Amino acid sequence: MIWNHRITRILVGILLFALAIVLLLPGLTGFTSLDGTVNARFAIVNAPIDGEVAETPPKVGARVLAGAPLALIHNARVNRAILTSLQADHMTAVEHVAALKRERDELVRLRDQLGARMxxxxxxxxxxxxxxxxxxNKRVKVSKAQDNVAQVDFDRRLALEAKGILSTKMVESxxxxxxxxxxxxxxxxLTVAQLEQKLEAVRKGVFVFGDGQNDVPYSRQRQDEVIxxxxxxxTRIAENETRGAQVQMQLIEEENRVRSLTSASDPSPFDGVVWSSNIVNGSNVILNTELMRILDCSDLFVDILVPEVDYQEIYPGLTAEVRLLGGGESFKGVVLSVRGSSAVAEKDTLAANQPETAKRNDRIRVGLAPSALNTDYANFCQVGRSVQVRLPKPNIRIWNWIESLWFSIS
Structure with missing residues (x-):
């Protein structure tokens, strides 16, 4: 029989040896994980105000651009009591200023009239x-002339007295x-000097007429009161204008607050896909209620599990090859982080579940290089797809493997 031939037995032995090498070679040259999942983070969009959704929001799976409105919310029940009160205070201050200015203008006209009369x-x-x-002055001249005449008459009579012509009585007269x-x-x-002093005082604005009279006329007194x-x-106008300006600033702030609470729109934080949505047109929402989740396709990665005994062989920066399960195309990747089996991993912001295991496995995160997956918005950028990940070993250390095996059985 052919199975009894020496050559046949040799060929079978060679085939079995080659098969053993093929089966052992992947494990000796690298690490392969079959439990990987394409994953990404999502952003939670919350309601900025209380109100009602006014327009139909993007559907689940719809692509959204950064800054595009996701949900328009209107609130018709905003408290406007403070705004109304501020508006009334501002109007009161403005009207008070106008009334004071009208009164001042009338007093200015009265002051001018009193000034003209004065x-x-x-x-x-x-x-x-x-x-x-x-x-x-004319009287002074007349008095001076009379004084001269009286002096001349006195001198003449005095001379006649000395001659004995006139009596002493006539001289005394x-x-x-x-x-x-x-x-x-x-x-x-003296009267001229007094009048000149009065004249100088009047020119300076002081009127001196005598006892029982004021030093200024009624027009001047009234003008001073008006001034x-x-x-x-x-002063009151300045105070009311300051008050009006302060109320105006408060009014602007309150108007902005009411406007922000009356209508608000949530923009998309980045380019992505609507992962989930909790609202429809007409939904009532309250502040900080979750509206939808936006998937970030710009940063795709894969979480895999690798036996913890290989922890030292895997490090951040190590290149990797990723292949979608059932697909023929492979994608480049790089190790982002290596965590021990007991490390607490993030879950709240991940779109897909991380692999779970009860064994001692390290958690390896492999970032995917930019590819067609990042723009496959119709398929949620393939988030959730199972993948195979291949990590190469830098060196084939058979002796280290033997030592670890001996340490585990000793």
Whole structure:
């Protein structure tokens, strides 16, 4: 029989040896994982305000662009009490300022009228005093002439007395007349000086007329009162304008707040796919309610499990080859992180489940290089697909394998 031939037995032995090599070679040259899953992170979009969804949101599986509106929410039940109160306060301040300005303008006109009347009164008084000074100056001249005449008469009579022509009584009469003329001249001079002082005072705005009279006329007193009132009104106008400006700033802030609570739109944080949606057109939502989840296809990765005994052979930066289960095309990858079997892995923001195991396996995360998977939005960028991952061994260390085997059985 052919099976009894030596050559046949040799060929069978060679085939079995080659088969053993083929079966052992992948394990000696690298690590292969069959439990990998294409994974990605998603962003949770929450409701920014309370309200009702006003437009139909993107459906699950729809592609969205960064910044595109995902959900438009309207709220017709916003509390506007504070806004109304601020508007009333601002309107009150504005109207008060307008009323104060009208009153001030009227007082300014009254002040100008009093000023004009005061100017006329001052000019009239100055002119009257000037005429009185002129009249008194004429009287001074007359008194001076009379004084000279009285002096001449006195000197003449005194000389006649010395000759015995006139009596002493007539001389004394002439002396009295001369002294009276001199006194009249002095009185006229003092009166002129007094009027000139009054004239100078009037030119300076001070009116001195005598006892029981004010130093200024009624127009000036009224004008001073009006000026004080105008100053007070200016202060109140400034206070109300400041108050109005402050209320205006508060009003702008409150309007912005009410506007932000009345209508809001949630934009997409990045280019991606709607992974899940909890709303439809007309849905009522409250603040921070989850609306939808957006899948980030720009950063795809694969989580696999590798026996912990090979921890030292795998490190971040190690290249990998990834193949979709059932597919013929392979994709390049690189190890992103290596975690021990007891490490707590992130789960809340991952779109696909991570592989679970009860054995001592390291968790290896392999990032996928940019490929057609990142733009396959119609198929959710293949997230959730099972993959095979091949990690090469830098060196075939048979002796290390023997030592680890001996350590495990000793």
């Amino acid at each position: 100017e006329v009164f001052t000019r009239t008084t100055v002119a009257d005093l000037q005429r009185q000074v002129e009249i008194l 002439a002396r009295a007349a001369w002294e009276a003329a001199g006194g009249e001249l002095e009185i006229s001079g 004080v009132r105008i100053s007070d009104l200016n």
